[in-house]
């Protein structure tokens with residue numbers, strides 16, 4: 321069968337461009353089309369959470385984003401007229417220590433630059449109109465508009481797979497008759513402005529004001545710009561009723577707010593006077609939550625807003641979409657290249673659908689809580705908030721939830737748990753740890769090692785000098801020969817004096833201080849298989865080698 325492209329990605333928002341970049345990084349060149357003429361220059365999703373930065377590190381843009389973003393280290397909380405304390409978002413247990421504030425358009429430009437560097441481009445002004453999927457491929461009808469002459473032309477493109485990353489009105493989702501259940505919040509509207517501000521509170525922090533009638537956030541962008549985000553009651557009953565049938569996360573309402581209107585509500589909700597100037601993006605909208613009943617069928621996949629939309633509380637929408645893309649990219653590339661069996665693709669829906677479900681539940685719960693606080697909740701927050709917010713438990717819960725550090729796949733069909741360790745389980749995010757490479761004594765972190773596009777197999781010798789090294793070297797050599805380029809084995813030893821000539825010294829990591837052994841809860845000889853998207857695939861005692869081989873045999877070609 322001849323294809324025009326292995327993968328057609330529909331939509332060049334942040335999610336489509338992440339899928340495309342991941343495919344390219346893993347050696348597959350996709351086609352990517354978007355009906356818009358270019359990136360839309362609005363700041364929309366302006367927060368990159370820590371887990372997303374970890375993901376973008378592998379994709380290849382985290383460092384660039386960090387260079388131009390504003391760090392978000394602290395959110396000061398004022399609740400119902402009282403300053404209750406701060407959420408500390410700094411020094412998070414990750415190579416990326418805090419969230420970053422950067423406009424969505426800038427994130428998209430960084431992803432587009434990377435696409436260009438990798439020899440690909442977006443075909444702008446090109447809309448996917450329809451597609452037909454058969455057992456051996458997908459034929460998609462595209463309509464392009466020449467920006468100079470406005471002449472329209474149609475073409476069909478045959479690909480092995482398609483990815484619908486075309487936002488909440490997804491053609492792929494509608495064509496496959498997937499549902500998109502949920503509801504629009506009709507009692508509230510949001511107004512927001514990017515602008516400069518003069519007020520009494522210090523810079524380099526963000527602020528949350530909870531009030532009986534709504535909430536407000538003030539978040540600092542680079543260049544002394546802030547995003548002011550305000551929820552208000554929506555008293556336009558007709559508009560609200562009509563809005564209930566809209567599908568998108570956000571329905572733009574006709575009149576953008578003026579800076580004066582923003583200032584009026586700002587002063588009312590915060591109790592602080594302010595001067596606002598130099599308005600950038602001003603918007604007024606309603607919001608909703610919905611998700612598709614399926615994220616894939618056969619050769620078609622949904623990612624990002626195409627599959628799920630939620631209220632923008634906690635800034636999770638784009639972040640979750642980028643993580644969908646990251647989950648899908650390596651699997652799809654591996655199947656296209658013939659390295660993985662097709663069945664791995666089923667794990668995409670199995671892993672990402674529960675994440676979207678959980679996110680919608682969580683954001684809805686948080687939203688209802690802040691929007692309609694009972695008198696009792698307001699009183700309790702004023703009374704106990706200052707104590708609660710200081711507790712490590714509350715702080716850790718907030719950090720882990722907001723920063724998406726506990727997005728795990730415990731029920732994934734591609735997990736293999738044979739025990740052998742007390743640390744993280746299959747389906748959990750990898751733990752970082754620094755070790756010394758035997759070949760050149762360089763300090764190397766697992767974060768760096770897992771930038772590879774292959775699976776990483778850590779073969780731990782155990783914390784006692786157990787004599788396991790020859791076994792480890794034999795297993796590592798066998799894996800390296802059988803799965804060259806797909807699985808990269810590393811021996812992790814505690815005693816630098818062990819014989820190193822049995823296995824490649826650049827694949828021997830010395831863990832004298834037991835940092836990696838402790839991070840993975842390993843005492844005796846054990847293995848951990850890490851996926852290319854930095855989740856744990858499998859773990860077990862070294863004695864369970866046969867089961868490891870049979871697992872790899874089921875997954876890989």
Ligand SMILES: Cc1cc2nc3c(=O)[nH]c(=O)nc-3n(C[C@H](O)[C@H](O)[C@H](O)COP(=O)(O)OP(=O)(O)OC[C@H]3O[C@@H](n4cnc5c(N)ncnc54)[C@H](O)[C@@H]3O)c2cc1C
Pocket residue numbers: 330331332333334335336353354355356364365366367424446447448449485486487488491569570603623624625626632634635636637638639640641
């Ligand atoms: C005001 C606002 C604030 C937000 N704040 C946050 C935040 O703080 N944090 C966060 O994580 N998220 C936030 N979001 C949500 C975030 O913007 C979205 O989740 C994100 O844009 C989704 O990315 P996407 O790539 O899935 O879809 P989109 O960004 O919608 O991109 C889809 C692309 O597909 C193209 N397209 C559509 N149909 C077709 C077709 N048939 N053929 C070809 N191309 C097509 C479109 O032109 C578009 O470029 C916010 C959204 C809004 C509106």
